[in-house]
Amino acid sequence: MNTTLVPRHLQLREMLFHRWKAGGLRPGDRIESQNEIAGFCDFSLITVVKTLKDLEAEGVIRRQVGRGSFLVRTPWTEAHHRVGFFYNRDVVGGGIFDNDFYTRLVVALEGAVVSDGHEFILGSFTNAKMPMAVWDALDVIVLTSITGETSLDFLETTASQISVIDQTLVHPRVHSYRLDYQQAFRDMFQHFGSAPHRVLYLDSQIASNEQRMRRNSIVQAAAEFGQDCTLDVAMVHQEDGEGGVKPVLDAVERFDPDIIVGYTNSGWLEQIRSVARTGTQIYPYGLDAVGAGFVVHASDWMQSVLPQVYNNLADRKARGAVHSFDVRFIPPLLT
Secondary structure, eight states: OOOGGOOOOHHHHHHHHHHHHHTTTOTTEEEEHHHHHHSSSSSSSHHHHHHHHHHTTTEEEEETTTEEEEEEEEGSSSSEEEEEEEEEETTTOOOOOOOOOHHHHHHHHHHHHHHHTTTEEEEEOOOOOOHHHHHHHEEEEEEEOOOTOOOOHHHHHHHEEEEEEEEEOOOOTTEEEEEOOHHHHHHHHHHHHTTTEEEEEEEESSSOOHHHHHHHHHHHHHHHHHEEEEEEEEEOOOTOOOTTHHHHHHHHHHHSSEEEEOOOOOOGGGHHHHHHHHHOOOEOOOOOOSSEEEEOHHHHHHHHHHHHHHHTTTTTTTEEEEEEEEEEEEEEEGG
């Protein structure tokens, strides 16, 4: 929107909402006086007075002589929410719908948001550039595929609630919603641990907190519960659909695993099976898998995430936290 065409008092209204939203103000909190507002913006006192009178008439604020002005309502937290899901194009370069994991995630998230009566927006960003004007117009931004190369300056400036999914990002303003494989790895090793097995773990070349935590979890589970198993690690680029498979095939031929676990591209599975020994079991990371392996139903995950997201909208001063959703391991004999 061209703000020069918007009346000045409406421009100020949006600026104040942005400021109050970013500050985490709630009903009952004191807001700035008209003189204080005129002091930090370039609007005239006449515009400030009109804007505050309009907000009072709408029941958004209450002005009390001798005490100041206070919020009565916070329109940005009310029934209709605008929820945006944004992925990193520097990681998912071919587009999100070329990636089975993110496709299922988007479908589940959009379905849950819309069924709750809210608005869903899909977009992207890069490690260096974020669509800040769009993000500030939303109530919630859900981000994924953040890496060690992603600039995090936006964390200090955006007024939207920030959530990251399938990630772990420790920050006072961020809520992380991650998949926890720790117990699933333990269950896998306990199931296969009665006889020696060779386990090939496919670790991602795309560095992130989540990637490191998953690798550490399988190494720890192998040490605790898979003493009779041999664990080997191969680094792969799961977003490189064509060129990324070669290190996987090389590792399979070199290590001759009984079990393959971890980051893969769905387009690699046929080639992996063509070089792996008959009977080798492959458990790639994914959503809504059918049969044996690591099971995460995207709809169940989103149903656990969204209530927390909505609750956080009512309390923007709440400190960020890491929320885990447990992955289950389904043994082959139970399928």
